[in-house]
Amino acid sequence: MRMDNLEQNYEDFISTVSHELRTPLTSIRGFSQTMLSSWDKLDDESKKKFIKIIEEQSNRLIHMVENMLSITKLQSVNNNFVFNELNIKVPVEQTIAIVKNQYPDRNFKFTCKENLPNVFVDKDKFQQIMTNLIENGAKYSPENSTVTIEAYLDNNNVCIEVANKGIGIDKSDYDKIFTKFSRIDNPLTRKVQGSGLGLYITKNLIEKMEGTISVNSEFLNDNSNLSKITFKVLLPVKSIEEQARIKCSQSH
Ligand SMILES: Nc1ncnc2c1ncn2[C@@H]1O[C@H](COP(=O)(O)OP(=O)(O)O)[C@@H](O)[C@H]1O
Ligand SMILES: [Mg+2]
Known part of the structure; x- marks a missing residue:
């Protein structure tokens, strides 16, 4: 820099x-x-x-x-990422258990495709990413509702979707929510506290691991006046050769 x-x-x-x-x-x-x-x-x-x-x-x-x-x-330039191969299933389950403790009335449904390849990430940072997303899913959804987490392979990426019901996000705010200190003002966000830093940190961590994150909000025509909000994370699967190159560039 x-x-x-x-x-x-x-x-x-x-x-x-x-x-x-x-x-x-x-x-x-x-x-x-x-x-x-x-x-x-x-x-x-x-x-x-x-x-x-x-x-x-x-x-x-x-x-x-x-x-x-x-x-x-x-x-800081010296960001300590320790890259290793990781199967995401168990860490996601652990994260769900922790968030479930904080939001006992919410339901969590996790479906993970069989034989999902490993991703090449920093395990602690991966947990921080999942905690932020699953916590948001619980925090911005109505009581007793369900947060769905799905993991599957999409081209050469492991894709993780976290979805919940809630007050929708305008398309014009899709970029904004990933920036520093940004919160969307609506009756639900006013009720819960937050600093608006979670998604900013999450996006940064994902990009440092060469992944992407996007959001999609769709109005539900079910008289609830709510939307389905989905956050989609893509993490590239790395070949052994690519892993070696990343390891080398880490060590100096
Ligand atoms: N799962 C979600 N459902 C609905 N709105 C969300 C969700 N996650 C984030 N948002 C919106 O994006 C804003 C930014 O989220 P975040 O960066 O995690 O900050 P915080 O949770 O501290 O407000 C939130 O204030 C909320 O308006
Ligand atoms: Mg948050």
Whole structure:
């Protein structure tokens, strides 16, 4: 990466970070100041409400900082990817089990084609990708609904689709959701918290492994007023020769 490019990235990063940190910090400061100056005038109910807001906003900050640390790692040249052959079936099942714990009412349906070839990826990064996508599937879908995960071979790519019901994404927002800090404003996203970094990180990781990710949202004509949202990940199957070349370029 050239220097001017690096500096531009850094400036973008600082400006978005300051902007994003300001909102929760301002509200933490505001509610603490109000409580300190008007303690005697506030009833217990209001105090509790204010402290709840402070707690929520602190959690939001912690989540954001964690994601930002991920971003600085993404941007650093020395990104530690350890490439190995991986059969995706078990790691996907493990990810589903973890997300199921967080969203016990959601159903998860995983179908994996027999004899799927291995992909050549970093296992931890692959898990991070799947966690982000499956978590989103649960987070942005109605209670008790089903998140479907399908894995199959498509030309020379292992294809993984993660789909859920939810409020549809406009075609004009397809690119936007993969950029930094972008969230779509609708009643469902307003209800759940997020930093808008998940898909940005996910796309970056996939591209570092020479894969692609795309989204498709289709309105369901079933009176639910909802859409089916599908995220499709393609990871290339690498020949032994290609694997060797990647290994070589990693070691210096
Ligand atoms: N599975 C999904 N179903 C519907 N909308 C989604 C889904 N995944 C992502 N989105 C939309 O894309 C936005 C960006 O997602 P993401 O980068 O993961 O950030 P976050 O989840 O923190 O908001 C979300 O705010 C939401 O509007
Ligand atoms: Mg997310």
